[in-house]
Structure formats: structure tokens, C-alpha cells
Amino acid sequence: MALAHIVLASGRSIELMAVQLSSTHGGMLEGYPFRRWNDLQVERLLRSVEKDHASRPVHLVPPVRELPDVPAGGFGPVELLPAVTCVGSFTSYPVDPDLDTVLHHSALTVIWFQATPDIPSGEDADHGLRNVRWDDTARDFER
Template sequence: MALARVVLASGRSVDLAELRMSSTYGGMLEGYPCKPLNDLRIKGLLHTAERDFPGAPVHLIPPPREYPDQYAGAFGPVEVLPAVTCVGSFRSGALDPAHDRALYRSRLTVVWFQPTPRVPSDCDAEPALREVSWEHLATDEEL
């Protein structure tokens, strides 16, 4: 049973099988949000998603980055990502029309950021999440 169903802009429905949410800067004890820190965070998220969801392609939706007018420290200007980090495992019907729909499904792991801890659902998901090109990014797997 899916946690939620998301309708992509293409019209394809995808089921959210697993969702991991965390505070983007939770646990940051010192320093400040900046490009090097954010890039390391994103690299770590992608590596963890590949490890935790083997066999599924992993896609990053590039996060919006804000640059508040604050003092730039030793690592450059302050750069802030949205507050919530999401890693979702999605499933849908098979991509290849030659595959038996009862024996195959497509899957994709998506990493994205959003401003609030809200589970994406139907057409009420982050616009960038709804724009995912499932047909180009997902892969079929035999059940």
C-alpha cells in the first residue's frame, strides 16, 4: 500500500512507497549554511539514497538556493536551502509496453527539498517534483 499517490505533470500517477524527511540543517552545531556545506549535504544524500535503495536510479531535483544579505564568513556567502530534505522511493506501472503489467513496475528514488514537512499527494506536490520526467529517469524491474 502506498503512502500517497502523486500525479506528475505528464499525467502519470506514481505511488510513494517510502519517504524520509529530515531537517536540512538539523544537527549543525557550528558554522553557517554556505555552498560548500550544502554541496556536501547533497552529495551525502545522493550517496545514502543509492545505498538504501539499490537498483533504483536516483534523481536529484536541484534545490532553490537563497542568499540572504548576511555577513560572508570564511566559506563564502550565506546560502540557504529549503528547510526540509526529502528522499522518496516511487513506483509506477512498467515503462516498456512489452512488459507484462502484472510482472513489472517502474521505480525511481527522488531527492528534493521543500519548505515544510508535508507529504506530497495527488496534484498538491512541489511543482518541481510533479515535473519529474519519469519516462527518462525511472527503470523497470521484474517483481
């Protein structure tokens, strides 16, 4: 049973089968988030998810970056990513229209960032998540 159903901008309906939420800047013990630090954190997250979900393709939705109006520190301007990091496992009907939908499905693990810890649902899901190009990134699997 799916946790949620999401309608992508393309019109494809996908099902959220599992999701992991975490605080984006929660591991920062001192200092402040800046571009290079954020880039390293996002890259580390991507590599970790690719390793943990090796049997599925992984897609990263580039995070929206905010530059608040505060003085820059020694590492440059403060750069904030959305507060919640999300890793979700999604399924849908096959990408290949010739495959039997009873015997096959498509799957994709998606990393995205959002402002709140709400589970995405319907057409109200995060804009970046809804714009995933499923047919270009997901892969078909036999059930």
C-alpha cells in the first residue's frame, strides 16, 4: 500500500512507497551553511543514497538555495537549503508502453528538499518533485 500518490507535471501518477526525512542543516555543530559546504553535503547524500539503493536509479532534485540578508562570514555568504531533506522510493506503471502493467512497474529513488516535514501528496507536492522527468530517469522492473 502506498504512503501517498503524487501527480507529476507530466500527468503521470506515481506512488510513494517509502520515505526518509531528515534535518538538512541538523548535522552542523558550529559555523554556518555556505555554498561549498552545501555542495559537499548534497554530493555526499547523493553518493550515500546511490550506494544504499544500488538496484534502483537515483535522481536528485537540485535544491533551491536561499541567500539571507545577513553579513557574510569567513567562508563567504550564508546559503540556506530547505529545512527538510527527503529520500523517497517511488513506483509507477512501466515507462515502456509495450510492457504488461500486471507484470512490470517502473521505479525511482528521488532525493529532494522541502520546507516542511509534510509527506508530499497529490498535486500539492513540492514543485521540484512534481517536475521529475520520470520517463527519462526511472527504470522498468519485473514484479
